[in-house]
Amino acid sequence: xxxxxxxxxxxxxxxxxxxxxxxxxxxxxxxxxxxxxxxxxxxxxxxxxxxxxxxxxxxxxxxxxxxxxxxxxxxxxxxxxxxxxxxxxxxxxxxxxxxxxxxxxxxxxxxxxxxxxxxxxxxxxxxxxxxxxxxxxxxxxxxxxxxxxxxxxxxxxxxxxxxxxxxxxxxxxxxxxxxxxxxxxxxxxxxxxxxxxxxxxxxxxxxxxxxxxxxxxxxxxxxxxxxxxxxxxxxxxxxxxxxxxxxxxxxxxxxxxxxxxxxxxxxxxxxxxxxx
Numbered sequence: 001x002x003x004x005x006x007x008x009x010x011x012x013x014x015x016x017x018x019x020x021x022x023x024x025x026x027x028x029x030x031x032x033x034x035x036x037x038x039x040x041x042x043x044x045x046x047x048x049x050x051x052x053x054x055x056x057x058x059x060x061x062x063x064x065x066x067x068x069x070x071x072x073x074x075x076x077x078x079x080x081x082x083x084x085x086x087x088x089x090x091x092x093x094x095x096x097x098x099x100x101x102x103x104x105x106x107x108x109x110x111x112x113x114x115x116x117x118x119x120x121x122x123x124x125x126x127x128x129x130x131x132x133x134x135x136x137x138x139x140x141x142x143x144x145x146x147x148x149x150x151x152x153x154x155x156x157x158x159x160x161x162x163x164x165x166x167x168x169x170x171x172x173x174x175x176x177x178x179x180x181x182x183x184x185x186x187x188x189x190x191x192x193x194x195x196x197x198x199x200x201x202x203x204x205x206x207x208x209x210x211x212x213x214x215x216x217x218x219x220x221x222x223x224x225x226x227x228x229x230x231x232x233x234x235x236x237x238x239x240x241x242x243x244x245x246x247x248x249x250x251x252x253x254x255x256x257x258x259x260x261x262x263x264x265x266x267x268x269x270x271x272x273x274x275x276x
Contacts (some may be wrong), residue, residue: 029126086193090172098179175262
């Protein structure tokens with residue numbers, strides 16, 4: 001027979017652990033996501049090599065058939081392609097972020113974390129930051145291979161490429177919220193993969209990524225105009241190729257901010273739904 005719990009002393013303050021600070025939670029959860037990713041070394045190597053394969057394939061295929069007269073004066077195709085490829089490469093990890101969220105919800109990791117005094121939204125932010133670190137590593141390798149092995153030499157130099165890389169990271173982080181929202185709403189790996197393809201291909205090909213938008217059919221030009229990635233690609237090219245910036249960078253940042261706000265709001269709302 002167990003003794004009853006002691007009665008609280010009248011007037012004494014109630015002691016209740018409310019968990020660590022949001023900053024500490026975000027740091028710990030981000031570290032957890034990073035360690036989980038690097039635990040599978042084979043997956044890390046393959047994820048780092050995939051952008052390189054895409055770079056070599058696209059630069060050789062499209063570089064052989066593109067009309068050089070349609071490119072800006074003095075710009076080679078590899079220099080034209082590289083800034084846009086930074087943006088399109090980041091879409092892959094963004095989709096993987098949503099798929100990873102679904103898997104964590106299926107294997108019980110999210111349910112275990114929900115039993116702790118953790119802000120639900122911080123789980124999503126931690127995943128987005130961890131995946132952003134992975135994306136930055138992929139893009140750095142992509143730039144290194146393009147410069148060392150494919151002879152890329154953008155007119156903007158090192159500073160221009162670093163600026164394009166920083167802008168790309170902002171855009172990719174914003175796009176990650178789109179796929180986190182899809183994952184939180186769908187909660188199914190197969191459905192998430194199908195949705196990822198349906199979203200990814202229009203974003204990649206209905207844009208100015210591989211050829212100037214003026215060379216696209218009229219209906220694709222309309223899609224490219226409203227495609228948020230087109231703003232990011234144009235801004236990235238201006239930075240990397242040392243072209244007049246105009247409003248491209250601000251347009252890309254504004255579009256990314258809008259996507260991040262809407263995507264994070266929908267993702268957090270869907271994530272807070274009780275699991276089945």
